[in-house]
Amino acid sequence: MTLSNLLYWALSFFTFGVIEGESTRTPGAEQQALLDQALGADPAALGTLYDQYVDKIYAYIYHRVGSADIAEDLTGQVFVRMLEAVRNGRPWRTSFSGWLYRIAHNLVIDHYRRRGRATFVAIDEAMPVRSPDGDPVRSAESRLEMDSLRQALSSLTEEQVQVITLRFLEDLSIAEVASIMDKTEGAIKALQYRAVSSLRRVMQS
Amino acid sequence: MTDHNEVLQDVLDDCYELLRSGADVAACLERYPEHAAELEPLLSTILQLHMLRPVPSRTPELMAARRAEFALAAGQLARDRSSSGRASPGASWLESFLVGLGSIFRPVAPQRVPVGLLAMLVIIMIGGLVGTVAVSASAEALPGDLLYPIKTATENARLALTRDLTERDALREQFNEERRREAASLVELKRSARQIPMVGVIERMDETEWSVSGLQIEIGPETQIEGEPQRGDSVALVLTAPGDGALRALSVRVISEIPRAYEPEPTELPATKTPDPPTPTTTASRTRTPTPTATITPSATPAESPIAPLAPADLPGDRPARQPTASPSPTPTRTATATSTRSPTPTSTLTPTSTPLPVFRLIERVNQIDENQWTIGSLLVETDGKTQFVDNPGLGFEVAVTYLQRPGGLPLALEIRALAAPEAPPVPFATTGILEARDNDQWTVGGVQLYVTSETSIDGEPQLGEMVQVTGTRAANGRIEADAIRAIREVEYQFEGVIEEMAPGRWIVSGQEVLIYGETQIFGAEPALGLVAQVEAVQRNDGSLLARRIYIPPEQLDQPSESSLD
Numbered sequence: 001m002t003l004s005n006l007l008y009w010a011l012s013f014f015t016f017g018v019i020e021g022e023s024t025r026t027p028g029a030e031q032q033a034l035l036d037q038a039l040g041a042d043p044a045a046l047g048t049l050y051d052q053y054v055d056k057i058y059a060y061i062y063h064r065v066g067s068a069d070i071a072e073d074l075t076g077q078v079f080v081r082m083l084e085a086v087r088n089g090r091p092w093r094t095s096f097s098g099w100l101y102r103i104a105h106n107l108v109i110d111h112y113r114r115r116g117r118a119t120f121v122a123i124d125e126a127m128p129v130r131s132p133d134g135d136p137v138r139s140a141e142s143r144l145e146m147d148s149l150r151q152a153l154s155s156l157t158e159e160q161v162q163v164i165t166l167r168f169l170e171d172l173s174i175a176e177v178a179s180i181m182d183k184t185e186g187a188i189k190a191l192q193y194r195a196v197s198s199l200r201r202v203m204q205s
Numbered sequence: 206m207t208d209h210n211e212v213l214q215d216v217l218d219d220c221y222e223l224l225r226s227g228a229d230v231a232a233c234l235e236r237y238p239e240h241a242a243e244l245e246p247l248l249s250t251i252l253q254l255h256m257l258r259p260v261p262s263r264t265p266e267l268m269a270a271r272r273a274e275f276a277l278a279a280g281q282l283a284r285d286r287s288s289s290g291r292a293s294p295g296a297s298w299l300e301s302f303l304v305g306l307g308s309i310f311r312p313v314a315p316q317r318v319p320v321g322l323l324a325m326l327v328i329i330m331i332g333g334l335v336g337t338v339a340v341s342a343s344a345e346a347l348p349g350d351l352l353y354p355i356k357t358a359t360e361n362a363r364l365a366l367t368r369d370l371t372e373r374d375a376l377r378e379q380f381n382e383e384r385r386r387e388a389a390s391l392v393e394l395k396r397s398a399r400q401i402p403m404v405g406v407i408e409r410m411d412e413t414e415w416s417v418s419g420l421q422i423e424i425g426p427e428t429q430i431e432g433e434p435q436r437g438d439s440v441a442l443v444l445t446a447p448g449d450g451a452l453r454a455l456s457v458r459v460i461s462e463i464p465r466a467y468e469p470e471p472t473e474l475p476a477t478k479t480p481d482p483p484t485p486t487t488t489a490s491r492t493r494t495p496t497p498t499a500t501i502t503p504s505a506t507p508a509e510s511p512i513a514p515l516a517p518a519d520l521p522g523d524r525p526a527r528q529p530t531a532s533p534s535p536t537p538t539r540t541a542t543a544t545s546t547r548s549p550t551p552t553s554t555l556t557p558t559s560t561p562l563p564v565f566r567l568i569e570r571v572n573q574i575d576e577n578q579w580t581i582g583s584l585l586v587e588t589d590g591k592t593q594f595v596d597n598p599g600l601g602f603e604v605a606v607t608y609l610q611r612p613g614g615l616p617l618a619l620e621i622r623a624l625a626a627p628e629a630p631p632v633p634f635a636t637t638g639i640l641e642a643r644d645n646d647q648w649t650v651g652g653v654q655l656y657v658t659s660e661t662s663i664d665g666e667p668q669l670g671e672m673v674q675v676t677g678t679r680a681a682n683g684r685i686e687a688d689a690i691r692a693i694r695e696v697e698y699q700f701e702g703v704i705e706e707m708a709p710g711r712w713i714v715s716g717q718e719v720l721i722y723g724e725t726q727i728f729g730a731e732p733a734l735g736l737v738a739q740v741e742a743v744q745r746n747d748g749s750l751l752a753r754r755i756y757i758p759p760e761q762l763d764q765p766s767e768s769s770l771d
Binding site for chain 1: 215257753754
């Protein structure tokens with residue numbers, strides 16, 4: 001194996017194997033091949049990428065907009081944009097998953113811009129809460145707790161909400177979040193710490 | 206940022222990674238005992254956040270539909286790439302695909318995979334997959350969408366592959382209906398599209414606007430009209446949607462007209478009949494072989510009448526092709542803006558046995574059906590075995606009836622074509638949501654657009670961003686009119702007092718009534734009369750207090766009561 005091939009492998013792993021599960025589902029080379037095929041507008045490869053990411057993107061958008069219908073629509077738009085980018089010759093250059101999440105993030109921001117205000121999750125649209133033991137009092141407590149969490153999240157900055165969503169709701173690694181938010185891992189750790197601290201303070205107040 | 210914070214942010218992240226790997230908070234704190242006091246609340250907050258993780262599950266149908274749409278679009282993209290690749294070899298998708306595919310093998314077995322083999326594999330794979338996705342998925346694409354060309358191409362292919370004429374007609378009608386639905390969607394979504402084909406029946410013709418199969422179509426000087434369209438005619442249109450919710454006709458072509466040939470049975474005809482004559486104004490005569498004469502005299506009544514007389518010579522089947530500038534015409538007088546001026550009642554002079562009877566057309570609602578007698582508007586017509594019923598007309602439907610004015614008898618319906626279903630009565634509507642937009646009489650509440658009329662009662666001067674409660678009605682056409690809009694402003698209260706009364710759903714705490722409901726959280730000690738309660742409640746518009754949380758401090762149970770002190 002030549003040095004260039006080694007570099008190629010390393011780069012592939014770094015750029016395309018960022019999202020957890022990506023590399024375990026399909027080993028680096030296989031995923032790289034898939035992405036190359038998708039760049040060539042191969043419908044099967046594009047479909048596989050869709051299957052890999054649609055649920056993740058849907059969950060991320062749902063956590064940001066709090067409406068299943070809106071999340072469904074915006075998720076569809078993310079993948080249309082993906083196709084348009086392939087068609088127009090302006091696809092992902094480094095991390096595909098990071099690129100896809102950034103599209104989702106931009107659509108969420110556009111959505112809020114159109115609505116003129118941002119909320120984390122509208123309380124009325126929140127998921128029903130049931131305590132594991134079916135105790136209605138516990139359920140009500142959980143509901144209140146979730147409401148206060150959402151309320152507190154609404155008072156954080158956009159970047160803080162984004163890092164909390166990606167890291168603690170979507171359960172992505174620091175490296176993945178850094179790739180999506182186009183920051184260093186150190187910056188993400190700092191942002192994460194500030195976000196959790198702020199959230200704690202808001203909830204206490 | 207201080208060094209301490211920098212350390213803490215690393216420690217927090219390390220702890221969270223521990224939690225992700227299955228450890229508990231105690232294990233994290235044990236690892237960093239010097240930071241335990243600061244870490245514990247932060248980790249607790251993170252664990253609380255996990256409560257927000259669940260997302261509503263997507264329905265399998267919706268997932269499948271979205272997946273199919275994507276597959277279709279991806280297939281179309283591949284075909285676009287394929288065709289553009291042939292046009293510009295330098296940017297060939299195949300070339301880049303081969304490069305990409307080759308790169309898979311390069312690290313494993315450099316220079317071992319022949320390019321020719323790769324090309325064959327690629328062509329077989331792409332060809333098969335594109336073909337499969339193109340025909341297997343159906344889409345909700347609209348004109349202008351990425352998906353749309355493949356949608357219409359698939360329809361055309363289905364038509365071409367259908368040999369049975371009846372099946373083909375049914376398919377064609379199905380696709381025509383799809384075109385109408387697409388046009389309606391474009392209007393609803395206020396989306397723009399350049400060329401929208403559509404086939405429909407003209408239901409109304411105003412000076413600058415026609416109603417075609419339920420859609421309002423703007424007719425302008427630039428509209429090219431082929432033939433002499435009249436109400437009830439089927440027309441093929443090419444529309445454009447500028448994106449403002451309107452549809453404008455680029456062209457209109459008559460494809461079928463309501464009247465059809467009808468040769469009356471001689472025995473039913475009297476020698477001569479002159480129907481009730483209106484005041485004649487102008488006269489146009491037509492001659493039809495062998496030598497019949499029919500004099501149609503339009504009155505000066507304006508074009509709004511729903512009745513349009515049809516000269517016998519206009520009957521299809523034995524007439525010359527109609528020309529856009531046909532003259533003289535006994536019925537319509539078309540202006541440059543496609544206005545039709547019609548005569549509501551003709552005067553006919555008929556020659557028996559050789560002269561066809563005059564045929565009329567009326568568009569009205571069906572008010573009554575009594576076996577073979579239909580009351581359409583105020584006209585009573587008779588049906589017989591030859592009457593054609595198109596699109597299942599029935600009671601309450603708006604129909605276009607083509608009928609023959611039989612001398613000495615009831616008019617005979619030749620065709621009754623349903624134009625619109627009966628109008629459903631408005632249904633009650635109610636919603637509660639955020640007032641998102643307010644534009645004169647159009648308000649948007651929780652994503653729902655509704656109309657405010659002079660009858661609407663507005664309570665509390667609702668402002669944008671506030672929660673409002675709306676009641677009203679939803680008409681059959683989907684229009685929602687608000688009867689009442691009320692701003693909902695809840696004020697939170699917290700107070701402490703002695704429980705004086707505990708009735709189901711209602712407590713009195715230090716003279717203040719609070720309402721208890723299913724979501725009221727009661728915790729602390731067991732509530733009882735005489736105990737102190739801390740109440741968190743919201744005041745509703747009517748002034749009542751709705752308790753959200755009531756806390757009974759348990760420590761008061763340990764204190765001696767006033768009575769025991771006495």
